[in-house]
Structures are given as C-alpha cells and as structure tokens.
Amino acid sequence: MKVIILGGDGFCGWATSLHLSAEGHAVTIVDNLVRRRTDEELGAVSLTPIRSIEERLQAWRETRNTPIDFVQLDVAKDYEQLEQLFRDIQPDAIVHFAEQRAAPYSMKSPWHKRYTVDNNVNATSSVLCAMVEACPDAHLVHLGTMGVYGYGKTKGMTIPEGYIDATLRSGGAEAHVEILYPVDPGSIYHMTKTLDQLLFLYYAKNDGLRITDLHQGIVWGTSTPETDLDERLVNRFDYDGDYGTVLNRFLMQAAIGHPLTVHGSGGQTRAFIHIRDTVRCIALAIQAPPERGERVRIMNQMTETHRVLDLAQMISGLTGVPVEMRDNPRKEMAENDLVVANDTLIKLGLEPTKLSDGLMEEVLHIAGKHRDRCDESRIVCSSLWVKPIAAE
Ligand SMILES: NC(=O)c1ccc[n+]([C@@H]2O[C@H](COP(=O)([O-])OP(=O)(O)OC[C@H]3O[C@@H](n4cnc5c(N)ncnc54)[C@H](O)[C@@H]3O)[C@@H](O)[C@H]2O)c1
Numbered sequence: 177m178k179v180i181i182l183g184g185d186g187f188c189g190w191a192t193s194l195h196l197s198a199e200g201h202a203v204t205i206v207d208n209l210v211r212r213r214t215d216e217e218l219g220a221v222s223l224t225p226i227r228s229i230e231e232r233l234q235a236w237r238e239t240r241n242t243p244i245d246f247v248q249l250d251v252a253k254d255y256e257q258l259e260q261l262f263r264d265i266q267p268d269a270i271v272h273f274a275e276q277r278a279a280p281y282s283m284k285s286p287w288h289k290r291y292t293v294d295n296n297v298n299a300t301s302s303v304l305c306a307m308v309e310a311c312p313d314a315h316l317v318h319l320g321t322m323g324v325y326g327y328g329k330t331k332g333m334t335i336p337e338g339y340i341d342a343t344l345r346s347g348g349a350e351a352h353v354e355i356l357y358p359v360d361p362g363s364i365y366h367m368t369k370t371l372d373q374l375l376f377l378y379y380a381k382n383d384g385l386r387i388t389d390l391h392q393g394i395v396w397g398t399s400t401p402e403t404d405l406d407e408r409l410v411n412r413f414d415y416d417g418d419y420g421t422v423l424n425r426f427l428m429q430a431a432i433g434h435p436l437t438v439h440g441s442g443g444q445t446r447a448f449i450h451i452r453d454t455v456r457c458i459a460l461a462i463q464a465p466p467e468r469g470e471r472v473r474i475m476n477q478m479t480e481t482h483r484v485l486d487l488a489q490m491i492s493g494l495t496g497v498p499v500e501m502r503d504n505p506r507k508e509m510a511e512n513d514l515v516v517a518n519d520t521l522i523k524l525g526l527e528p529t530k531l532s533d534g535l536m537e538e539v540l541h542i543a544g545k546h547r548d549r550c551d552e553s554r555i556v557c558s559s560l561w562v563k564p565i566a567a568e
Pocket residue numbers: 182183184185186187188189206207208209210211212249250251252253272273274275276277295299319320321322392393394395396412421
C-alpha cells in the first residue's frame with residue numbers, strides 16, 4: 177500500500193513509519209517538525225538523543241534498503257501543497273498523527289490554548305477537505321484519545337467503541353438512536369479531539385470518506401523492533417512536565433532516583449498501551465478500512481487500565497524509589513473507574529503487550545542509559561488548569 181504518515185517524525189509517527197515500511201508499504205512522512213521546535217521552546221529535549229529527520233531516513237535506507245520519503249509542510253496551514261501531495265501520491269491510506277498532543281502544553285497560556293485549537297482543528301479539516309478533492313477513495317486513520325470519553329463516574333459501565341444506544345425524549349415523542357458517546361474533554365487538547373470527531377462524522381456522511389478513528393490510551397515504552405535496529409533510529413522519550421506521559425515519567429524518575437510524582441490522590445484510572453502495540457494497531461487498522469459511505473469506524477486502542485497510584489507503587493516496589501504526593505494542577509475527579517471495550521482490535525489480531533511482560537525493565541534501562549540528558553528542573557508540571565484567583 178502507499179501510505180502517507182502525517183506527523184511521522186513524532187513519537188508514535190516515527191515508530192509507525194518504520195513498522196509500516198518494514199511490512200512492505202511505501203511510506204511518505206509529512207511533518208513540519210514543530211515538535212522539535214517545541215523542545216527548544218520548553219528547554220526539554222527528548223531523553224533519548226533523537227537524530228535529525230535526514231539522518232533518521234538515511235539510517236533506515238542503510239539498515240533496510242528501503243526508502244521512506246519525507247515532505248516538510250504544515251498540514252494545518254499549507255493547504256495547496258497538501259492537496260497536491262495527495263493528488264501526486266494517490267495514497268491508499270493516510271495516517272494522521274499531526275496534532276499538538278500534550279494536555280499540559282495546551283493549558284499553559286492563552287497562546288498555547290489558541291495554538292492547540294488552530295493547529296489541531298485546521299489540520300484535520302484540511303486533511304479531510306484535501307481528500308475529497310484529491311483522493312476520495314483513500315482511508316484516513318486518525319489518532320484520537322480515550323480522553324474524548326472523559327473520566328467521569330461510569331458506575332462500572334463499559335465504555336463502548338465510539339457509539340452508544342440512546343433514547344431521546346422530547347415533545348411527548350421518543351426515539352431510539354445510536355449516537356456518538358457523549359464527549360467530556362478534560363483539557364483544550366482533549367477538546368480538539370472531540371471537535372475532530374464531528375469533522376469525521378460530517379465528511380463520512382456527506383462525502384462518503386472512509387475514516388477510522390482510534391481512541392488511544394496513554395502510550396508507554398519507547399522502542400519497537402524497528403527503532404532498535406540502529407541507534408540512529410532511536411525514538412523520542414519525553415519526560416518533562418508537559419509532554420512526558422505518566423508511566424514513562426515514573427519509569428524515568430525511578431531510573432534517576434527522583435521521587436515518583438503523583439498528582440492529587442492518585443486515584444485517577446487511565447488506559448495504557450505499549451508503543452509496540454500502537455504500531456501493530458495502526459498496521460491492523462489500515463488493512464481493514466470501512467466501506468465508502470459507512471459510518472466512521474471507531475476503535476479503542478488500549479490494552480489495560482491502571483490507577484496512577486498503583487502504577488507508582490508498583491514501580492516504587494520494583495526500584496525502591498519513594499512516591500511523592502503533589503497538588504493536582506488539573507481539574508479532574510480525584511478518583512474514577514474505567515472499564516473499556518477494545519474488542520475490534522483484538523478481533524483484528526492484536527495480541528496485547530502487558531505491563532507484566534517485562535518491558536518496564538527495558539524502559540528503566542533506556543532511561544538509566546540517558547540519565548545525563550535529563551534536566552531535573554523540567555520534570556515537574558507547571559501548567560495549571562484553572563487560573564489562580566489573585567489575592568485581594
Ligand atoms: N503519545 C501518547 O501517549 C498518545 C496517546 C493518545 C493519543 N495520541 C495521539 O497520537 C498522535 C501522535 O502523538 P505523539 O505522541 O506521536 O505526538 P508527537 O508530538 O510526538 O508527534 C506529533 C508529530 O506531528 C507533527 N505535527 C504537529 N502539528 C503538525 C502540523 N500542523 N503539520 C505537520 N506536522 C505536524 C509534530 O512535528 C510531531 O512530529 C497525536 O495526535 C496524539 O493526540 C498520543
């Protein structure tokens with residue numbers, strides 16, 4: 177297949193690009209490299225020494241004798257170039273990772289809030305519009321997030337894959353319908369993913385575009401069999417308070433002997449997936465496109481759920497590094513339960529990698545190897561969800 181990977185220089189995108197290339201697909205990466213500039217803005221580089229995109233692609237050519245093409249453009253802004261690229265390549269599938277993906281970053285300031293909305297919504301809108309014009313038969317696979325469902329009280333109910341049966345009552349009449357699961361975003365970033373859902377619904381209904389939306393859990397780990405092939409192929413490892421995700425942050429904190437920072441009560445339950453499973457899920461999803469005119473296919477891309485405090489205590493038990501409770505900068509429930517259906521990807525062939533499979537030690541090892549690159553002042557999250565009220 178000819179596959180375009182939007183955001184292919186990022187954490188999930190780079191590992192996916194290599195995996196799909198290794199599987200024999202003709203891959204083109206599109207990226208504006210904004211994530212590398214954000215590293216400079218935040219003064220927090222990847223814990224692993226990632227190479228320039230040119231060096232990465234050269235290393236892949238040398239390792240596998242398979243080229244991956246690269247086009248630098250802004251998916252949210254360079255519409256004509258994007259449409260022309262789709263016209264020229266005529267992709268079978270487009271995988272869309274090209275969004276600002278950190279909740280804390282999206283809450284930092286008015287600029288960061290507006291940038292996240294502008295970038296994410298315009299990127300998705302432009303991709304869909306260009307597909308209608310240039311490649312209406314292509315299959316769009318988008319990375320959404322479990323966060324669109326929110327983390328409210330579900331009273332033990334299983335979160336379904338995107339849709340739920342509902343009974344609507346108004347004016348004395350009653351209608352039984354299937355609707356998108358009610359959204360409940362917990363940050364500006366998560367809100368953009370709920371807006372993406374409406375764009376998908378519209379373009380699938382109106383233009384018959386074939387769209388799969390993967391509501392992904394928090395990704396942990398950093399390496400895949402392909403990124404392990406050469407040190408120049410190493411994947412990013414974000415550890416800072418903005419981009420670092422919870423489990424990788426705990427593992428990295430343990431590796432350098434920094435207390436494991438739990439925000440709030442630690443009773444928040446979240447869904448997780450290892451990066452190796454992320455890339456397999458994308459490979460499975462592109463092989464199973466919906467028909468033209470079918471509704472958006474939504475899958476929950478996660479393999480297990482855990483309470484944040486349980487994770488911290490598990491890693492503390494493994495390493496002897498203490499847990500430190502901190503104020504929660506987020507506006508969220510202190511505790512929630514989370515039961516999630518992930519039947520579709522399992523039926524497509526996903527064999528879940530679990531925390532118990534020994535890969536936590538691998539991440540500890542990688543974090544320990546690069547501990548000198550860590551700037552400890554960047555570990556703590558400084559973004560606040562709600563503006564403090566000035567004292568009189
Ligand atoms: N990492 C996770 O734990 C996680 C969890 C759930 C969902 N996701 C989703 O997966 C996707 C990828 O996440 P990631 O962790 O790889 O993020 P990332 O920031 O590492 O990668 C995103 C890539 O997209 C590029 N990009 C952003 N805006 C762009 C634009 N306008 N034009 C061109 N390129 C642009 C960036 O330069 C970067 O290389 C995101 O959409 C995110 O919401 C990630």
